[in-house]
Amino acid sequence: xxxxxxxxxxxxxxxSRLKALTAKVAKPAVHFGxxxxxxxxxxxxxxxxxxxxxxxxxxxxxxxxxSYVGSGTKWGLDGNSSAATVLPARERDEVGATWYAGTAxxxxxxxxFLDAQDPExxxxxxxxxxxKMDYADMLNAHKEKGADLTVAVLNVSMEEASRFxxxxxxxxxxxxxxxxxxxxxxSTLASMGIYIFTYKQLRKYLKADEKKKDSHHDFGMDIIPAxxxxxxxxxxxxxxxxxKDVGTVDSLWQANMDLLSDSDLDLYNIKKDWKIYSEDTLAxxxxxxxxxxxxxxxxxxxxxxxxxxxxxxxxxxxxVGEGAKIVDSVLMPGVLVxxxxxxxxxxxxxxxxxxxxxVVNKEAKEVALLSNNTRD
Amino acid sequence: MAKVVGLINLHSxxxxxxxxxxxxxxxxxxxxxxxxxxxxxxxxxNSGIDNVGILIKEKPxxxxxxxSNGNAWNFNSKRGGISxxxxxxxxxNNMYNHDINNIIENIAFLEKAKPDYVVIAPAxxxxxxxxxxxxxxxxxxxxxxxxxxxxxxDADKKFIGAxxxxxxxxxxxxIEPNKGNAKNRDISLETxxxxxxxxxxxxxxxxxxxxxxxxxxxxxxxxxxxxxxxYQFKGFADIIDSFESYFRVSLDFLHLEVxxxxxxxxxxxxxxxxxxxxTKYLKDAVVTNSFVANGAIIDGTVDDCVIGRDVKIGKGAVxxxxxxxxxxxxxPGAVIENAVIDKDALVQKFKELKGTPEAxxxxxxxxxx
Numbered sequence: 245x246x247x248x249x250x251x252x253x254x255x256x257x258x259x260s261r262l263k264a265l266t267a268k269v270a271k272p273a274v275h276f277g278x279x280x281x282x283x284x285x286x287x288x289x290x291x292x293x294x295x296x297x298x299x300x301x302x303x304x305x306x307x308x309x310x311s312y313v314g315s316g317t318k319w320g321l322d323g324n325s326s327a328a329t330v331l332p333a334r335e336r337d338e339v340g341a342t343w344y345a346g347t348a349x350x351x352x353x354x355x356x357f358l359d360a361q362d363p364e365x366x367x368x369x370x371x372x373x374x375x376k377m378d379y380a381d382m383l384n385a386h387k388e389k390g391a392d393l394t395v396a397v398l399n400v401s402m403e404e405a406s407r408f409x410x411x412x413x414x415x416x417x418x419x420x421x422x423x424x425x426x427x428x429x430x431s432t433l434a435s436m437g438i439y440i441f442t443y444k445q446l447r448k449y450l451k452a453d454e455k456k457k458d459s460h461h462d463f464g465m466d467i468i469p470a471x472x473x474x475x476x477x478x479x480x481x482x483x484x485x486x487x488k489d490v491g492t493v494d495s496l497w498q499a500n501m502d503l504l505s506d507s508d509l510d511l512y513n514i515k516k517d518w519k520i521y522s523e524d525t526l527a528x529x530x531x532x533x534x535x536x537x538x539x540x541x542x543x544x545x546x547x548x549x550x551x552x553x554x555x556x557x558x559x560x561x562x563x564v565g566e567g568a569k570i571v572d573s574v575l576m577p578g579v580l581v582x583x584x585x586x587x588x589x590x591x592x593x594x595x596x597x598x599x600x601x602x603v604v605n606k607e608a609k610e611v612a613l614l615s616n617n618t619r620d
Numbered sequence: 621m622a623k624v625v626g627l628i629n630l631h632s633x634x635x636x637x638x639x640x641x642x643x644x645x646x647x648x649x650x651x652x653x654x655x656x657x658x659x660x661x662x663x664x665x666n667s668g669i670d671n672v673g674i675l676i677k678e679k680p681x682x683x684x685x686x687x688s689n690g691n692a693w694n695f696n697s698k699r700g701g702i703s704x705x706x707x708x709x710x711x712x713n714n715m716y717n718h719d720i721n722n723i724i725e726n727i728a729f730l731e732k733a734k735p736d737y738v739v740i741a742p743a744x745x746x747x748x749x750x751x752x753x754x755x756x757x758x759x760x761x762x763x764x765x766x767x768x769x770x771x772x773x774d775a776d777k778k779f780i781g782a783x784x785x786x787x788x789x790x791x792x793x794x795i796e797p798n799k800g801n802a803k804n805r806d807i808s809l810e811t812x813x814x815x816x817x818x819x820x821x822x823x824x825x826x827x828x829x830x831x832x833x834x835x836x837x838x839x840x841x842x843x844x845x846x847x848x849x850x851y852q853f854k855g856f857a858d859i860i861d862s863f864e865s866y867f868r869v870s871l872d873f874l875h876l877e878v879x880x881x882x883x884x885x886x887x888x889x890x891x892x893x894x895x896x897x898x899t900k901y902l903k904d905a906v907v908t909n910s911f912v913a914n915g916a917i918i919d920g921t922v923d924d925c926v927i928g929r930d931v932k933i934g935k936g937a938v939x940x941x942x943x944x945x946x947x948x949x950x951x952p953g954a955v956i957e958n959a960v961i962d963k964d965a966l967v968q969k970f971k972e973l974k975g976t977p978e979a980x981x982x983x984x985x986x987x988x989x
Contacts, residue, residue, distance in 0.1 A: 277898070278898030279914070504900075512900065526889070528889070528911075529913045530914075534908055534909040539902070539904075542898040543899050544898040545653065553901075557898070
């Protein structure tokens with residue numbers, strides 16, 4: 245018997261606008277929110293939505309991401325009938341060694357993986373977004389409408405709409421037109437890059453797209469327009485809640501800061517039904533020292549705080565020395581801030597040391613990025 | 621290489637008042653993140669002993685949940701593993717429910733593993749001990765049995781009721797109860813290495829003398845006829861043998877010289893994960909000198925405390941010198957001093973909760989006060 249729904253997470257992006265943060269790892273493996281990596285969000289959403297088979301498509305710097313995903317144990321996806329499978333771009337029979345040329349091509353190159361699962365529906369996700377979402381509810385909408393493709397959309401402001409792929413819909417949410425980054429948007433329903441396809445249709449369109457020489461092999465640019473042109477049934481599914489694309493250093497910093505306010509993301513799971521699962525680092529509980537002060541901040545296990553921390557997010561095993569001051573900053577795992585150092589409005593990358601007495605970004609106009617890696 | 625299996629002996633654990641009303645000492649929360657048994661389990665794991673049996677005395681529910689498949693302690697390899705050994709027959713018969721009967725009832729565990737040596741350790745002594753070093757010393761001594769002891773310099777205050785050893789030339793010559801009448805004692809850490817044959821023989825002897833004899837009793841009784849090697853352990857060890865000592869040992873970890881002896885980079889303490897988010901400190905949080913687990917939300921004053929997972933401390937609440945267990949909530953303005961607040965309890969503003977360091981106040985699991 246085939247699976248009803250299989251999820252495919254596109255996790256190959258270079259994330260070059262994250263600069264040094266993605267010098268050594270793919271964007272989905274970038275740390276977020278004190279103890280997570282970005283990909284924990286789509287993977288936990290899958291687990292919480294009752295999806296038990298997930299393919300993770302990797303390309304850029306795939307080693308750390310691949311070993312992090314492993315067999316899906318961290319998200320409870322390692323049972324007898326469940327699995328997370330890492331699907332890197334690879335050498336294949338006949339075509340030889342190829343990279344994933346676009347989002348649609350990445351799925352097309354793994355069509356045999358999907359065929360083996362024999363799914364009725366396929367959920368396509370991006371590995372770069374921070375949000376909590378019940379995909380089962382989206383699938384119900386897809387089935388009720390009898391759709392060939394359902395696209396999750398977010399209602400954005402008119403100003404923002406020009407930055408997104410916009411779905412123009414009828415009253416019943418059926419899509420009649422798709423516009424990529426329109427100068428004069430007709431609607432504010434932005435595509436979140438989350439698609440549910442009826443697999444038969446997806447397979448057919450991917451096969452056809454493979455043969456088109458002038459195609460970008462992209463869902464937004466090629467597959468959706470082709471389906472619209474053929475009069476297929478495309479529907480929008482409106483998502484309400486916190487959603488953030490953390491594509492730049494600024495937006496990554498802002499998304500971390502969002503956790504300090506009462507955001508809709510509800511990491512604290514006050515509703516108790518939607519945990520975000522992640523790696524456990526075997527660290528001791530956090531220690532707040534006798535002279536420390538910690539306010540309006542997130543601090544994770546393994547941290548030792550002896551200085552002043554405010555408006556900041558501290559990941560695993562961060563150490564803040566006596567007299568040090570951390571303001572409005574994100575300290576990634578293993579960061580050491582020595583005695584008397586001061587850090588303002590910064591992202592400090594994994595394993596970086598801020599030397600004793602050093603003062604970083606006191607002006608605090610832009611977000612500063614400190615890293616042992618470099619990347620232009 | 622010699623084959624070694626471990627046994628964690630929960631039969632020697634003691635009553636910690638309300639804390640152990642519904643759970644064994646082994647699964648009592650420690651430092652907000654661990655179960656007491658995690659230290660013994662991690663010691664076996666870090667010592668390269670991956671086949672471990674747990675001799676369960678009673679109230680296993682919370683322990684079974686904590687242990688899951690042993691994955692967290694690396695015991696899930698296809699060789700070795702964790703075995704939960706329970707003596708159903710005597711579960712409700714206190715005099716018969718001892719470690720020797722448990723080993724006999726579950727003898728299949730040892731018969732299947734066929735170890736050369738068996739290391740037996742308690743859960744309620746918090747230590748980071750490399751058992752592979754103890755086994756090496758045992759092999760070198762030529763003795764059939766080794767007992768581990770530690771030189772305790774304040775035995776008039778700690779380890780009262782535990783046994784102390786008289787040691788001569790590395791051999792145990794006497795085993796006596798510590799009555800607290802001397803400062804310096806060589807205290808038994810209830811940790812033993814047996815040649816497997818010697819363990820089976822000792823068990824048989826015990827049954828021949830008295831059906832009520834446990835391991836401690838027979839070692840004491842038969843000492844004259846046995847050569848027992850004494851191994852001096854020089855690292856950190858402290859005992860949880862009463863509610864009051866649980867409180868003291870926990871808060872002692874707030875001293876750097878204690879916690880750095882236990883939390884070492886080459887000796888991880890494993891536990892199972894709960895996927896709780898980072899702790900959130902709100903605008904009015906004033907937290908000093910405390911251990912805090914993930915998932916807590918703090919907006920009050922916390923000083924010299926151990927704060928467990930998912931604990932909420934409301935605005936203006938003041939919590940001092942106390943241990944707050946997983947999921948407990950302290951409402952705004954409440955005052956707590958020298959207290960242990962058990963799981964999921966709710967502390968409101970009605971009355972100040974004040975104990976003393978010697979006699980801490982206790983609030984039961986799930987209670988509202």
